[in-house]
Amino acid sequence: MQTMNKKYDIIIIGGGPAGLTAGLYTARAKQSSLLIDKGMVGGMITKADQVDNYPGFPDGISGFELGELMQRQATKYSLKIITAEVTAIELEQGQKMVKTTEGNFIAKAVIIASGSERQKLGVPGEKESTGKGVSYCATCDAPFFSGQAVAVVGGGDAAIDEAMHLTKFASKVTVLHRRNRLRATPVLQERAFAEPKIEFRWNTVVEAIEGKDFVERLRLRQVITSGKSILEVAGVFISIGLKPDTDYLKGVLPLDATGHIITNEKMETEIAGIFAAGDIRAGSIRQAIAAAGDGATAAFYAKEFIGD
Amino acid sequence: MQTMNKKYDIIIIGGGPAGLTAGLYTARAKQSSLLIDKGMVGGMITKADQVDNYPGFPDGISGFELGELMQRQATKYSLKIITAEVTAIELEQGQKMVKTTEGNFIAKAVIIASGSERQKLGVPGEKESTGKGVSYCATCDAPFFSGQAVAVVGGGDAAIDEAMHLTKFASKVTVLHRRNRLRATPVLQERAFAEPKIEFRWNTVVEAIEGKDFVERLRLRQVITSGKSILEVAGVFISIGLKPDTDYLKGVLPLDATGHIITNEKMETEIAGIFAAGDIRAGSIRQAIAAAGDGATAAFYAKEFIGD
Numbered sequence: 151m152q153t154m155n156k157k158y159d160i161i162i163i164g165g166g167p168a169g170l171t172a173g174l175y176t177a178r179a180k181q182s183s184l185l186i187d188k189g190m191v192g193g194m195i196t197k198a199d200q201v202d203n204y205p206g207f208p209d210g211i212s213g214f215e216l217g218e219l220m221q222r223q224a225t226k227y228s229l230k231i232i233t234a235e236v237t238a239i240e241l242e243q244g245q246k247m248v249k250t251t252e253g254n255f256i257a258k259a260v261i262i263a264s265g266s267e268r269q270k271l272g273v274p275g276e277k278e279s280t281g282k283g284v285s286y287c288a289t290c291d292a293p294f295f296s297g298q299a300v301a302v303v304g305g306g307d308a309a310i311d312e313a314m315h316l317t318k319f320a321s322k323v324t325v326l327h328r329r330n331r332l333r334a335t336p337v338l339q340e341r342a343f344a345e346p347k348i349e350f351r352w353n354t355v356v357e358a359i360e361g362k363d364f365v366e367r368l369r370l371r372q373v374i375t376s377g378k379s380i381l382e383v384a385g386v387f388i389s390i391g392l393k394p395d396t397d398y399l400k401g402v403l404p405l406d407a408t409g410h411i412i413t414n415e416k417m418e419t420e421i422a423g424i425f426a427a428g429d430i431r432a433g434s435i436r437q438a439i440a441a442a443g444d445g446a447t448a449a450f451y452a453k454e455f456i457g458d
Numbered sequence: 459m460q461t462m463n464k465k466y467d468i469i470i471i472g473g474g475p476a477g478l479t480a481g482l483y484t485a486r487a488k489q490s491s492l493l494i495d496k497g498m499v500g501g502m503i504t505k506a507d508q509v510d511n512y513p514g515f516p517d518g519i520s521g522f523e524l525g526e527l528m529q530r531q532a533t534k535y536s537l538k539i540i541t542a543e544v545t546a547i548e549l550e551q552g553q554k555m556v557k558t559t560e561g562n563f564i565a566k567a568v569i570i571a572s573g574s575e576r577q578k579l580g581v582p583g584e585k586e587s588t589g590k591g592v593s594y595c596a597t598c599d600a601p602f603f604s605g606q607a608v609a610v611v612g613g614g615d616a617a618i619d620e621a622m623h624l625t626k627f628a629s630k631v632t633v634l635h636r637r638n639r640l641r642a643t644p645v646l647q648e649r650a651f652a653e654p655k656i657e658f659r660w661n662t663v664v665e666a667i668e669g670k671d672f673v674e675r676l677r678l679r680q681v682i683t684s685g686k687s688i689l690e691v692a693g694v695f696i697s698i699g700l701k702p703d704t705d706y707l708k709g710v711l712p713l714d715a716t717g718h719i720i721t722n723e724k725m726e727t728e729i730a731g732i733f734a735a736g737d738i739r740a741g742s743i744r745q746a747i748a749a750a751g752d753g754a755t756a757a758f759y760a761k762e763f764i765g766d
Contacts, residue, residue, distance in 0.1 A: 205527075439751050
């Protein structure tokens, strides 16, 4: 109670579609609302080149633009946004204390919507070459590889999206997938198979990323034959999944095996007054529209919890 | 199996934001998809004059336009839409038979997203005067009451939205609410209290709607004093809640006390392969964004159920 501005009705952790939608709803409902994001507001969606499946945009929209629209809409009401990293959530006499790198904040209810981070390959050279040919975001980095050969690691929607985007810049795109078929949506697969610049290497994993100053080659292994090979590329885009940043919640909230937060259909966690929304939630389908829906639902039930 | 075109991977019942989003996802995933709606596609949202809380539209959008955008987006892929009323869902050798007024259809999975209908007051004169001064949709009917006095029955967001909209046309808007305070969002309440054309009558219910050819007056009762009074109006807009059309599901699916379908956070009902999404779901917050999110989630898990 020393500093009045550190108390809020609702604190939202994370500024992607889930957090921004939660903030839109809580601020529009005249609840004092703080949104804490550790980086750039807008979330993972901002890295999507083209979003065709967010309802309301039949001609598609860039993820960056969608993120900006959402932020503008949420901040039209009195949503306060700060940049900080959350280090802990503690329960304090019925209220919640959110500890961050920029100080501690108290709220009646907390909505955790901080998403999932890109999964790393964990091979030699990956860390050293990040930003020097190793990338996790084609939308951000593709233009750097104009006229050069690149690889994409993964077989899901995100990986194929990245590969398709890269064909606009690179001379050739080799998709490396550890299985013998893609997980990606059939319509995406079809497009990728029809794209002459894309080549597929099935049952193939990366063992090492090599190069002097920048990436020059990948050491590959065929998982069935164990045959080794070298692929000469100037860049490698890794798109093999997401890891939620929930280490600080261990012992506080029930998490699933991959570290995602378990909720019910009201976005309630096991602790009254703590909600989760979006990609960080177990069972989330990791789509912007579902995350936004989660955010609205979490805001609704957080308001009900507060009894406002 | 007689008529091949009557079998689908997925049948979606209802064409509002939940159903159209489910259809967008299933059709985009190249699953054969049939959407059945009993009236105009777009759902309840199409009746909203201005939607300010659907993320992605910071300057707001009319519900009608939003519905049209969603429909255009879903039908870009091969979603088939028909007009029919669903009368029963039956389980048949692991598949689902959807019986309708336009014939029977079979699917591997069904997503029920047929929303909720407007609740009726159930007082004398209501039915007789519907369309002759009794309305459930100010967006549709407000222009007919230009320069005249009207009443709105209800105290939630929808009722106050309707009242605000009516002030653009009517000479005076009396809000009749059976309680002594509104349920509506504070920001909406504030606007309504500041609006000189709106008057509130608390703890007041309508006992009868009277008039010769058109509505002329309401018979009111103050619930605390039991005092009776007459309010002269040319129109009455009833906005007291929603009733889901789930009578045909009694005994098939678990419903809550108000007839809404019970699901988990994956939109699964108790019957494998039958999903529910949007306003028809118990616990739904009855907002377009949440309904759309539900639709995407239901489509995802329906696809997983089919094993496609």
